[in-house]
Amino acid sequence: MSLLVVGSVAFDTIKTPHGEAERILGGSATYFSLCASYFTDVKIVAVVGDDFTREHEAVLTSRGVDTRGLQRAKGKTFHWSGEYGDNMNEAKTRATELNVFETFQPQIPKEYLESDYLFLANIHPSLQADVRRQMSKAKLVGGDTMNYWISSTPKELVEVLRGIDILLINDGEARMLAHDPSLPRAAVKVLAQGPKALVIKHGEYGATIFFREGAFGIGHHPFRAPALPIDEVRDPTGAGDSFAGGFMGYIASQGDLNREVLKRAMFYGGVMGSFAVERFGPDRLRNLTRKEIDARFEIFRELTHLE
Amino acid sequence: MSLLVVGSVAFDTIKTPHGEAERILGGSATYFSLCASYFTDVKIVAVVGDDFTREHEAVLTSRGVDTRGLQRAKGKTFHWSGEYGDNMNEAKTRATELNVFETFQPQIPKEYLESDYLFLANIHPSLQADVRRQMSKAKLVGGDTMNYWISSTPKELVEVLRGIDILLINDGEARMLAHDPSLPRAAVKVLAQGPKALVIKHGEYGATIFFREGAFGIGHHPFRAPALPIDEVRDPTGAGDSFAGGFMGYIASQGDLNREVLKRAMFYGGVMGSFAVERFGPDRLRNLTRKEIDARFEIFRELTHLE
Numbered sequence: 001m002s003l004l005v006v007g008s009v010a011f012d013t014i015k016t017p018h019g020e021a022e023r024i025l026g027g028s029a030t031y032f033s034l035c036a037s038y039f040t041d042v043k044i045v046a047v048v049g050d051d052f053t054r055e056h057e058a059v060l061t062s063r064g065v066d067t068r069g070l071q072r073a074k075g076k077t078f079h080w081s082g083e084y085g086d087n088m089n090e091a092k093t094r095a096t097e098l099n100v101f102e103t104f105q106p107q108i109p110k111e112y113l114e115s116d117y118l119f120l121a122n123i124h125p126s127l128q129a130d131v132r133r134q135m136s137k138a139k140l141v142g143g144d145t146m147n148y149w150i151s152s153t154p155k156e157l158v159e160v161l162r163g164i165d166i167l168l169i170n171d172g173e174a175r176m177l178a179h180d181p182s183l184p185r186a187a188v189k190v191l192a193q194g195p196k197a198l199v200i201k202h203g204e205y206g207a208t209i210f211f212r213e214g215a216f217g218i219g220h221h222p223f224r225a226p227a228l229p230i231d232e233v234r235d236p237t238g239a240g241d242s243f244a245g246g247f248m249g250y251i252a253s254q255g256d257l258n259r260e261v262l263k264r265a266m267f268y269g270g271v272m273g274s275f276a277v278e279r280f281g282p283d284r285l286r287n288l289t290r291k292e293i294d295a296r297f298e299i300f301r302e303l304t305h306l307e
Numbered sequence: 308m309s310l311l312v313v314g315s316v317a318f319d320t321i322k323t324p325h326g327e328a329e330r331i332l333g334g335s336a337t338y339f340s341l342c343a344s345y346f347t348d349v350k351i352v353a354v355v356g357d358d359f360t361r362e363h364e365a366v367l368t369s370r371g372v373d374t375r376g377l378q379r380a381k382g383k384t385f386h387w388s389g390e391y392g393d394n395m396n397e398a399k400t401r402a403t404e405l406n407v408f409e410t411f412q413p414q415i416p417k418e419y420l421e422s423d424y425l426f427l428a429n430i431h432p433s434l435q436a437d438v439r440r441q442m443s444k445a446k447l448v449g450g451d452t453m454n455y456w457i458s459s460t461p462k463e464l465v466e467v468l469r470g471i472d473i474l475l476i477n478d479g480e481a482r483m484l485a486h487d488p489s490l491p492r493a494a495v496k497v498l499a500q501g502p503k504a505l506v507i508k509h510g511e512y513g514a515t516i517f518f519r520e521g522a523f524g525i526g527h528h529p530f531r532a533p534a535l536p537i538d539e540v541r542d543p544t545g546a547g548d549s550f551a552g553g554f555m556g557y558i559a560s561q562g563d564l565n566r567e568v569l570k571r572a573m574f575y576g577g578v579m580g581s582f583a584v585e586r587f588g589p590d591r592l593r594n595l596t597r598k599e600i601d602a603r604f605e606i607f608r609e610l611t612h613l614e
Binding site for chain 1: 393488509511517529530532536540610
């Protein structure tokens with residue numbers, strides 16, 4: 001089944017203790033669609049500037065991503081510059097140049113309107129809500145947001161939450177959104193705002209999915225998937241979007257939605273996140289095989305399962 | 308098989324967002340032995356003062372803990388006072404009164420010398436090393452330490468690490484001990500100092516066990532157990548010692564040591580930690596049943612396992 005993502009395509013300048021990279025391809029929709037492409041057909045809606053070349057686009061199309069929804073605008077592509085300290089859990093933003101992103105109005109191509117699965121990556125909540133309205137027939141809608149929108153556009157975010165089935169955010173965002181330092185309590189409060197399920201990403205500790213009582217007909221017991229504690233984290237950029245790509249991509253590939261599918265989706269999310277951080281930018285995500293992905297899935301199982 | 312723990316028995320004054328408690332029974336050896344008592348025979352060595360009453364001792368003996376190794380000294384029992392803020396992950400110490408603990412010299416009763424399993428709870432590394440020498444026949448030795456000893460007595464700690472089979476510490480202590488912000492790398496460095504296995508406790512995110520290559524004949528793949536994201540944390544005091552008690556207690560109950568036993572021990576550690584935080588002090592640990600413990604073990608499995 002096809003999966004549409006609306007988000008950012010960007011150039012990132014990144015510094016980590018392992019090195020630096022300048023203006024490499026990034027953005028939430030890039031990480032998401034590359035990761036999801038290993039599971040299902042992916043369509044992308046985003047805006048790019050004059051500096052976005054055919055070679056950049058080929059990164060997406062060579063993975064089969066449908067780029068007809070890439071809008072080209074006069075000016076430069078969104079540019080983010082950030083630096084990670086030793087613990088790698090948080091980026092310090094050095095510069096955010098919105099450029100063409102500032103006036104982005106997502107237009108869903110006609111050919112995309114039949115997509116059953118929709119992911120609203122981290123962009124202004126008003127744009128997310130607009131896309132949600134255009135995609136009124138979507139069967140399952142996932143979404144992301146960030147601390148900036150939680151504090152600056154809370155009303156717009158409330159509307160978005162009503163239209164999202166599964167929200168994926170991190171620990172800090174969950175606490176902020178619920179005004180509650182306890183994650184389990186925060187989950188209950190966020191789920192009361194609309195989503196049927198909430199995935200809280202814990203960085204190196206994995207992620208937990210919480211369910212609204214009765215959601216998807218599967219009760220409300222949470223499920224926790226690990227992250228990989230083995231490999232060197234070279235660049236954490238895009239790990240969360242990669243998680244979301246693996247998670248939503250796997251769900252879209254299954255058609256049927258039940259607890260087991262959601263549990264496996266949590267694992268595939270963690271698996272794709274673990275690949276993402278192994279190299280700078282989305283480099284590691286360009287030439288994986290499903291066999292490599294499934295081999296790592298088994299490592300995740302081994303890491304967590306009793307006999 | 309019997310399990311000997313050497314550590315602290317204390318009175319704790321605790322403040323959390325859920326309430327306060329004054330001079331309630333606490334200490335690493337208390338939490339540890341109560342939790343381990345659900346799995347195996349437990350013997351305790353610690354020091355107490357004049358203010359330690361028969362009622363206090365009955366908390367231990369009513370769980371079958373052998374208290375012949377409780378040393379009575381003139382003066383007051385060790386007193387710790389601490390406060391937890393909203394996130395409950397870190398205590399702010401308000402007062403530490405060592406009292407009789409200041410001159411504590413652990414003496415292992417003759418009847419204890421045959422214990423196959425030994426746990427060196429968090430006390431001065433020199434005392435841990437001393438006990439280790441007295442218990443030279445122990446089959447398996449677990450141990451704990453804390454940031455204070457890591458920074459103030461590094462040489463003494465090095466000796467202790469050589470005599471410990473399984474070290475249980477938390478994230479911050481692992482990073483500090485290895486001088487490395489990456490937990491997987493820190494694990495490798497700590498394991499090079501002696502222990503065959505290292506359990507890193509991640510608080511609300513669970514715990515990971517790392518193995519030295521070839522340790523226990525079971526390879527070196529880590530294993531991660533969850534913590535329970537459901538219940539209210541009322542008082543986190545003793546959660547780490549409770550984890551250690553469940554972990555070591557289960558191992559001692561099995562005799563045979565293999566990967567599966569260690570994995571299940573990680574789960575039982577998490578289970579006992581999850582009970583510990585439900586009420587103030589060790590209250591919740593006094594009247595559990597093995598049936599309740601195993602029911603929660605199954606919740607932990609459900610929380611993490613694919614079909």
